Amino acid sequence: MRIGNKKLDLVFFLLLILLVIGMPLAIQMYNHQMWMDRIPSGAKEFTLTGHAQRGWILGEVQALDIISLWHKNKTLNRPVIEVSKGDQVVLKLRSSDVIHGFSFKEAGIFITDGIHPGKTLLVSFTADKVGAFTFSCNAICGDNHQNMQGTLIVKA
Ligand SMILES: [Cu+2]
Structure with missing residues (x-):
C-alpha cells in the first residue's frame, strides 16, 4: 500500500515536471509556427x-x-x-x-x-x-x- 502510493506520487511528480517544462515549450513552438506562417520569407x-x-x-x-x-x-x-x-x-x-x-x-x-x-x-x-x-x-x-x-x- 505504502509503496504503491510512493510510486503514484512519483508518477504525479514526473507529470507535473513534464507539464511545467512542456507547456512553455509547446506554447513557444506554437507561437513560432504562427509567426513563420505570417512572416513572408x-x-x-x-x-x-x-x-x-x-x-x-x-x-x-x-x-x-x-x-x-x-x-x-x-x-x-x-x-x-x-x-x-x-x-x-x-x-x-x-x-x-x-x-x-x-x-x-x-x-x-x-x-x-x-x-x-x-x-x-x-x-x-x-x-x-x-x-x-x-x-x-x-x-x-x-x-x-x-x-x-x-x-x-x-x-x-
Ligand atoms: Cu510606451
Missing part, C-alpha cells in the same frame, strides 16, 4: 521591446535583464533600424512592463489597443521610401513616454 525581422524608463530596446528583453541594463547605463534608448528600399519589414512588438503603444506614420501603422506585456504584436510594411523616419509609443506609459521613440532608416 525574406522579410527583415526586428523585435522591439518597450520599457517605460528605457524606451524601445532592440531585441527580446525580459524585465529582469532590463534592470541590470539600467544599472549599467541609465540613458534612454533610441534604437535605429536600418533597412534597404524595397525591403519587407516585420516588427515584433513587445512590452517588458506596462501597456505600450506603437505609431509609425510613414507606414500607416497606428496601434490602438496597446502592446500588452507577455504578448507579441506583429506589424509589417514595405519600406518604399528612402529616408529616416521616426516611430514612437502612442500609449501614455510614464514620464518618459514623450521620448519613447526610435528611427527607421531606409537606404537606397
Whole structure:
C-alpha cells in the first residue's frame, strides 16, 4: 500500500515536471509556427521591446535583464533600424512592463489597443521610401513616454 502510493506520487511528480517544462515549450513552438506562417520569407525581422524608463530596446528583453541594463547605463534608448528600399519589414512588438503603444506614420501603422506585456504584436510594411523616419509609443506609459521613440532608416 505504502509503496504503491510512493510510486503514484512519483508518477504525479514526473507529470507535473513534464507539464511545467512542456507547456512553455509547446506554447513557444506554437507561437513560432504562427509567426513563420505570417512572416513572408525574406522579410527583415526586428523585435522591439518597450520599457517605460528605457524606451524601445532592440531585441527580446525580459524585465529582469532590463534592470541590470539600467544599472549599467541609465540613458534612454533610441534604437535605429536600418533597412534597404524595397525591403519587407516585420516588427515584433513587445512590452517588458506596462501597456505600450506603437505609431509609425510613414507606414500607416497606428496601434490602438496597446502592446500588452507577455504578448507579441506583429506589424509589417514595405519600406518604399528612402529616408529616416521616426516611430514612437502612442500609449501614455510614464514620464518618459514623450521620448519613447526610435528611427527607421531606409537606404537606397
Ligand atoms: Cu510606451
